[in-house]
Amino acid sequence: MIQVDLKNAQIKDEELLKYQEQVTLIHQKLDANLIHEDEFCGWIDMPLKYERDLNYQAAWQTMNTVASRIQKEVDVLLVIGIGGSYLGARAAVDMVQGFYNKKSPVEVIYAGNTLSSTYTAQLLDYLENKEFAINVISKSGTTTEPAIAFRLFRNLLIKQKKSKEVVKNRIIVTTDSAEGILHDLAKEEGYQTFVIPNDIGGRYSVLTPVGLFPMLVSGIDVEKVLIGAQKAYQECKTDKILVNPAYKYAVSRYHLYQEKNKSIEVLATYELQLQMFCEWWKQLFGESEGKDNKALFPASVVFTTDLHSMGQFIQEGSKIFFETVISVKKPNHDVPIPELEDDEDKINYLTKYSLHDINLKACEATIAAHSGYQLGNVPNIVLQWETMDSEMFGFAAYFFMRACAMSASLLQVNPFNQPGVEVYKKNMFELLGKK
Amino acid sequence: MIQVDLKNAQIKDEELLKYQEQVTLIHQKLDANLIHEDEFCGWIDMPLKYERDLNYQAAWQTMNTVASRIQKEVDVLLVIGIGGSYLGARAAVDMVQGFYNKKSPVEVIYAGNTLSSTYTAQLLDYLENKEFAINVISKSGTTTEPAIAFRLFRNLLIKQKKSKEVVKNRIIVTTDSAEGILHDLAKEEGYQTFVIPNDIGGRYSVLTPVGLFPMLVSGIDVEKVLIGAQKAYQECKTDKILVNPAYKYAVSRYHLYQEKNKSIEVLATYELQLQMFCEWWKQLFGESEGKDNKALFPASVVFTTDLHSMGQFIQEGSKIFFETVISVKKPNHDVPIPELEDDEDKINYLTKYSLHDINLKACEATIAAHSGYQLGNVPNIVLQWETMDSEMFGFAAYFFMRACAMSASLLQVNPFNQPGVEVYKKNMFELLGKK
Known part of the structure; x- marks a missing residue:
């Protein structure tokens, strides 16, 4: 249900396979931990x-x-x-x-x-x-x-x-x-x-x-959420980087961090409804990986709206980041573009498309603009999602959790603790006079 | 109406004053441009x-x-x-x-x-x-x-x-x-x-x-918005970095970028209602500065909610960013914490505070946690806002526009164009077959 497309990420399969041994070891460890509650x-x-x-x-x-x-x-x-x-x-x-x-x-x-x-x-x-x-x-x-x-x-x-x-x-x-x-x-x-x-x-x-x-x-429909998660669980059973989509994503981002000096991962979506999904993702990766003065800074944008705000920076600003683009094939609803007899707003040429068609073209155009050599030169990992429904939510949630556990382990930090969160709390309780 | 507090930013006044000559020149140029429509x-x-x-x-x-x-x-x-x-x-x-x-x-x-x-x-x-x-x-x-x-x-x-x-x-x-x-x-x-x-x-x-x-x-009350903007205009008339609050902020962030190798500015607020203000700020700075492979990547967080997501990263992750914290003295509404006779949730110790008092303590505690040496070690520029009302909106909007024009000029990019935004549009029109 999620295809990891690296065509525009400036990463070759051979580069990913260099990490296979590490990934296999971590995979086995994760599997073994099943019994350590x-x-x-x-x-x-x-x-x-x-x-x-x-x-x-x-x-x-x-x-x-x-x-x-x-x-x-x-x-x-x-x-x-x-x-x-x-x-x-x-x-x-x-x-x-x-x-x-x-x-x-x-x-x-x-x-x-x-x-x-x-x-x-x-x-x-x-x-x-x-x-x-x-x-x-x-x-x-x-x-x-x-x-x-x-x-x-x-x-x-x-x-x-x-x-x-x-x-x-x-x-x-x-x-x-x-x-x-x-x-x-x-x-x-x-x-x-x-x-x-x-x-x-x-x-x-x-x-x-x-x-x-x-x-x-x-x-x-939460039953479908669980069905989606089960499908992701099954797809993530293998330790093979090129077969397990979560590991393919995890290793790609780790590679861009470790070998290509990228400091920020920008998660980009084309659906306003995915903004909170991006916030969930930020917590997952930021809190799992942000330790020992390491890790990718997780940021997010919602296109096309943010092409009219962060777009300029992404195209021509400092090259310290890569993008991970979520592209959804089938939307929850679609809208036809109606014809206007006099075409006074000059967009009758769009009536052969649905609104979602146009959104997908915008996505394709943007990936080319941002990743293209001598244009943006920003690596784009593309995650092709089939849908945006309840089953997809379950699949995607599991996909990213699995990817995160792998990615943090590659970085050699504990994916499951968050010691740094306590510092401000301790200060605050002191200021508030908590006994 | 906005105080720029650098106590926790690891910046001394002398360091800012090094930029006075540059700032004066840009200030004069901006003023002269008044007549060039x-x-x-x-x-x-x-x-x-x-x-x-x-x-x-x-x-x-x-x-x-x-x-x-x-x-x-x-x-x-x-x-x-x-x-x-x-x-x-x-x-x-x-x-x-x-x-x-x-x-x-x-x-x-x-x-x-x-x-x-x-x-x-x-x-x-x-x-x-x-x-x-x-x-x-x-x-x-x-x-x-x-x-x-x-x-x-x-x-x-x-x-x-x-x-x-x-x-x-x-x-x-x-x-x-x-x-x-x-x-x-x-x-x-x-x-x-x-x-x-x-x-x-x-x-x-x-x-x-x-x-x-x-x-x-x-x-x-839009008249008050304009009054706020007028006040900011008056406060920004001087070229003196330590007197003009917008320039003090602009030079501080430029200094952290140029001299301290910071790559990301994280704008942090403690009010959910300021989230879209942060989005407006991101466009302002990202689109004005993100050119010639330069500039700070603008990101934002809303605390305390994001202390439970991005907080770990900010405390212990890679040190490539600084924070600019908006702290609002007087909220639009406040709420007392009621006493519970049996204190079954154990927070009666908070009843001597209002909710906003607690929010301010959280802010103070977090600034100390993030900026403190051997703790977060993240420079914190603090912008003390008097209120969050219509007058403040006008003041803050003008403050940041003025700061941005200065900051982009220090970076030697044009604060007013956005050539990079056209690239994806050109691609998209081709894909859509626009004549």
Whole structure:
């Protein structure tokens, strides 16, 4: 479902194959980690667990039942979480449901991902007369942003509903299975809970209830998401760089970093709906690789809009980056260009195309402009996606997680920790006088 | 209204003063260009024109009259434009009005900034039963994205309204004063027009009708925007680096690029509402400076949300960038943290703060974490903004335009052209068979 096309990346197959030995060793290590739950490798065979594991099957049933009920009861699902606790769900909802989608059963809104008082005040005001439910997502419950948001929006729900029973039915907690402030609070209050597995870190958690429950409520066909992830799992079973698409991508980007002195990877899409997918990707790669003063800086652009802002830089600015272009063959919707009798706007020559045809031509033209020798001279890795639907989301999510684990391992950093994130938190707790 | 704080930027005043001679020369040149209309310097004294120039005053009156009428007639203003033809207005509307703002008289939606058929199809569907007006913004009318969108959404309006007169009153065209496809079409159909001045390029046009008319319809106090811009104009009259805040910022970033080998500038904000301001900033600097294989790559993050994604990289990844942090003293709204009797979520220690207090502490903590020696070691330029209101928007817009003209000139590139943007367009027109 994803073809990795290196025609415009200035990389030959022979160059990739130089890394085969390293890749094979890492592949075996990743596979072996399947049995070490403490190594955060639980995501690797996650796509199979909903078929094989009775606990997962039970959770799946409950998620579906609760999601159907919530869809009937509310206008808005408020997802409270930050980083890996919301980016995956948001990436999926934006990509599959799009914007201004009159057919979505529930509007999904995000909170607890900011300390902005202006955003929070306006959202509190907006929800005042709306029917809403809360899905709060946090492993420990101690992360400041979601903790504050949960207190504020739960307060609003209690004021609005007055009945303890109704409030109870409108709060769903996704957290640790056995301990933590949020776990204890949910138990005390009798809230519905879903489990964040111990062997999966935040940025690898999109295929757990962290991502799947909001997707279900938004109306996404989550069974198809899992089917897509299973297909990716199968395609990524081999250690052969030229056969495993995730490894082909991982090795290509590592090669451009290591051998061609590229410092930035710019992920480019031609669909506004993929912007949050790019944000999810940034966390995945930035947090997995940005260690020991190393790694590609992950940036993203949405074309063609950003061709009219970052386009000039990409074409003629400093050559410190390469592009990874996502090109989607089949869009979720297409639009014909109507004919105008008098052609007063002079675009009747476009009526033989659909809008998506034109988008694909723009993509082709841009790859040639940016990568062409003596033009942009920017390597372009092209990822050809078949579709932009729920199955594709599952496939792409797994594809990039697998690629990231390989890529970070090639860089010789731990793909699963994030020690640097604690520094500002420590400072902040000191400033706030937390005991 | 903006203080440039270099305490955490690893830059001393003496280092800045080394550039004084260069800055003075460029400053004089910029000032002299006031009289050369063909040099695209019309934006420099733009803040004064609404007071001094009768044409501008007449346009101002008409904009206000039309905006008031549109506010009464419609639910949605559809702004059709790409790059400099929409980013400024969107930056202002998001920053000042925020999200989920029940008090905004009209919802502003953007089109013609993408070739995504999925986005366009969903938006066509969404507007089908809504009262909407169109403000199409394009100098020539030949840019493909807005031309297609205008044809599609005008079609929808004609289908919806059936009356030629009603349709005529719902379309406002912002374009060239004398020629071009869009100018001719508007004249033919009798649409209301506003003028894009010949001496101002797209990315410097936010204080012309390009930006001001959508702001007016959205309910922004545009008089205050102009007052803010005038204040910035006055503060930027001096060539003295340590007195002129825009030049202080411009020279600091140039110094970090030229002398400290930084390749990326990361603009960091703590307000989700400033995200589009960052996009506007990216176009301004990326398109003005990205030439001759030079310039800082402009990127942006919104904290604290991105501390949970890009935070790890910034703290411990490769040290090829510096941060420019926007810290806002007074938010548009604030929220108290309520006390919980049983403190079951363990954050009662925060009730002595407002949410904005906590956001400011997070900012302070993060600057220390990222810039601190042996910690992040990332230079942090801090821009202290007084507020986030309409006056501040005008001030900040002018501040950054002035800084950009200086910064690009120090880099010895032309701040006002964008030759590289044409390459992909030429390819695309060939692929589409345009004659």
